[in-house]
Amino acid sequence: MPRIKRGVTTRQKHKRILDQAKGYRGRRKNTIRIARQAVEKAGQYAYRDRKVKKRNFRALWIQRINAAVRAEGLTYSQFMHGAKLAGIELDRKVMADLAMNEGGAFKTIIAQAKKALPA
Numbered sequence: 001m002p003r004i005k006r007g008v009t010t011r012q013k014h015k016r017i018l019d020q021a022k023g024y025r026g027r028r029k030n031t032i033r034i035a036r037q038a039v040e041k042a043g044q045y046a047y048r049d050r051k052v053k054k055r056n057f058r059a060l061w062i063q064r065i066n067a068a069v070r071a072e073g074l075t076y077s078q079f080m081h082g083a084k085l086a087g088i089e090l091d092r093k094v095m096a097d098l099a100m101n102e103g104g105a106f107k108t109i110i111a112q113a114k115k116a117l118p119a
C-alpha cells in the first residue's frame with residue numbers, strides 16, 4: 001500500500017488560517033500556531049459581540065425615545081405603558097427612527113399614548 005503524502009491538504013489548511021489572520025500584527029499574521037490561536041479568539045469575540053451589538057442598539061433606541069418623550073412631559077416607561085394601552089404596535093427601532101427624523105409623526109404617537117393613560 002502506498003504512503004499518503006499530506007502536504008497539499010496541510011498547506012490548504014494553513015493558507016486558510018493565514019488568510020483569516022491577514023492584517024494582524026507581528027507573528028500573529030505569519031506563524032501558523034500563533035495565527036490559529038488569534039483567529040480562534042477573534043471568532044469567539046465576533047460570536048459574543050454579535051449579541052452585544054443587539055443589546056447596544058436596543059439601549060440606544062430607548063435613550064432616543066426617552067429624550068423625545070421627556071420633551072413632551074412623559075417618562076419613557078409612562079410612554080411605553082400608554083402606547084401598549086393605545087394599541088400602538090411599533091417596535092423601539094421604528095419609534096426611535098420616528099423620534100429622530102419625523103418629529104411631527106412621533107408627537108401624534110405621544111399624544112395617543114397620553115390619551116390612553118389613566119388619569
